[in-house]
Amino acid sequence: MGGHAFALRNKPLFTPRMPLQIYAQILKSTLNALQQHFRHVASPIEGPGKATFGDVDILVAEPLNPDLDTTQRPTTEVAEALARVLGAVDRIWQKGNPTINLALPWPSSEVSENENPDVTEPAKKYIQVDVHMCPSTTNFTWTLFHAAHGDLWNILGTTIRPYGLTVNDHGLHLRIPEIELTNRNKSKIFLTGEPARVLSFLGLDESRWWTSFGSVNELFEYAAGCRMFRVKLEGEEEDGIGAGDVVGEVEGQEGGEKGKKKLKHNDRQRMSKRPMFRLWIDEAIPRFRAEGRYSGETVSREQVREEAFRAFGIRTEYETRLKDHQLSQHLDETWRIAIKSTVPVVDVDPQFRAASVRTLKAVILGGETFDGEVVPAAKTDENGFLDTERVREFVRDHWRKAGEIGMQQQEEKARKGMEAKAAKRTRASDDDVDEKMTESLA
Structure with a gap:
């Protein structure tokens, strides 16, 4: 929800963006509290360079307390129990949604940043904490993996999609092109929900995935290390070295204004809403092109399919x-x-x-x-x-x-x-x- 869940209610609560020190304080105290009641508790690794945060995201699985077990009690009762555990003043839960939104009081020890006497701040501020109830340890691990590093999967998605690969809330899938034209959902065949196998198949370092990136550029270099990423160099087609000659049916990425025109509608929307993804298209890929990097041969869609047949037995x-x-x-x-x-x-x-x-x-x-x-x-x-x-x-x-x-x-x-x-x-x-x-x- 990005911290806006309680702002949309009939009686809204003020949940402003948090500076890093407040976010870190609430994250630590929330994790400590929930670890007393769940076997698995974690927060996805945040994307690099964030100075403020809209909410605190927590994943939990295998409740130790029956009052927090959605298989034994209605989720409304679990939401009330979670509110008591964390000292929340309000909670939101919608039927069918595994995430419970909780409003926690803003730390009273914080000194107000508003030094302008002509501006009056709201009397009370709150922090939105979103607790995602994972139904299994497998789901917990995958969700933690899939939600890591902010927009990284949006970036990787544009790289692997032309090769018939899709990653969603359940795992890595291979699409059948003949079916994809009429029904994208039916075209997908599940490959794996194991993070290590996904990263191995994409040619990405697993140990690096589970640590924070020091900067956006570090994250971009990691994303470009995917074995399916390739930059289309200037003049390639004019010189008769078309993308088809190098990577089968898959063109390299251009970025910049020309690259934007080839993005799908959803990706163009992401550019307007996701700053990191916009930087990837507007700056990172054009820089790689200018430097002549990541322009070598890569695999074709047919090769990826055959490798998926062997690796995943599908x-x-x-x-x-x-x-x-x-x-x-x-x-x-x-x-x-x-x-x-x-x-x-x-x-x-x-x-x-x-x-x-x-x-x-x-x-x-x-x-x-x-x-x-x-x-x-x-x-x-x-x-x-x-x-x-x-x-x-x-x-x-x-x-x-x-x-x-x-x-x-x-x-x-x-x-x-x-x-x-x-x-x-x-x-x-x-x-x-x-x-x-x-x-x-x-």
């Missing part, structure tokens, strides 16, 4: 999901183009045409018989694919017959529906007679 899952997607696309196109679009529209009664299309779909895709037999056009190969030209030929030759069958089926369905309604009315009438007879005898 070849079968990848190929199966791709095959299922291709078959689904094929059947959809067969329905839309080979069947539906082949049945004439001009000078054909719409109701008759709808009956024809419905029958043909049931015969070709649903396995129903046509004149008592399964037609050759409905037979598939060993992978489940139809011969679309044979389907079109069948539709052209039999759409009228299919329409007649469909109309007959529709009429039969309507007749049975009317008979069912009539039978229902008869039963209702008989029930009324029985009820009246019972009342008269009583």
Whole structure:
């Protein structure tokens, strides 16, 4: 929430940004208090160069106190218990959100920084502490890893995304490009949620990850050390050394004004909101280009995919999901183009045409018989694919017959529906007679 959770309430609390000394003081006391009640307690490593902080983020897992166990008590009760443990004056929890926002009093020992007598500060200041309840030790470790170093994952994300890799709240994933075009979520195959394996696959030093960076430039140098990062040098394409010749389908990064134009919408939004990410695009990459650094050969998307197959054993899952997607696309196109679009529209009664299309779909895709037999056009190969030209030929030759069958089926369905309604009315009438007879005898 960035320290704004309590400012948005009907009765807002003033939670200004904290200077480093106040942040460090509250972080230490909060960690000490929570360590008495949870087996795992930590705060993600902050990004370098921060002078002020909007809130204090804490991760916890494996409660030692039953009052703080969300598996045994409603989260509202856990939020109240957390407030008591930390001495919070208010708390916020929304259903389904694993994070509980707590408002702690600003340390009373702090001397006000406002020395202007003409400006009146609010009477009370508070500090927002966000406690994230992790459901497992595995989730705790991954979240601590994923949240480290501020915008570092935003920076790495722009590097690995062209290679089909994505990191989210659960782990590292490989995307299937053919599925990605229509459904990004379904295109992702989980690789690992182990930080060490992720960093190893990206070519990044694990021991360096778990320590703070002394400066933003240190962080940028670390990010540029990813084995998939490459700077596209000036004049590359003009000299005939296109990005495709060096890294397959993946271009190097340009940064600056030209690089911004190639960013995705979400990344352009990040530039306006995340100063470190903006510096990476505006200054770091252009500097690397000017210095001629990080411009050597790297891997292609195909190489990364093959390495992921070997490292994480997901070849079968990848190929199966791709095959299922291709078959689904094929059947959809067969329905839309080979069947539906082949049945004439001009000078054909719409109701008759709808009956024809419905029958043909049931015969070709649903396995129903046509004149008592399964037609050759409905037979598939060993992978489940139809011969679309044979389907079109069948539709052209039999759409009228299919329409007649469909109309007959529709009429039969309507007749049975009317008979069912009539039978229902008869039963209702008989029930009324029985009820009246019972009342008269009583």
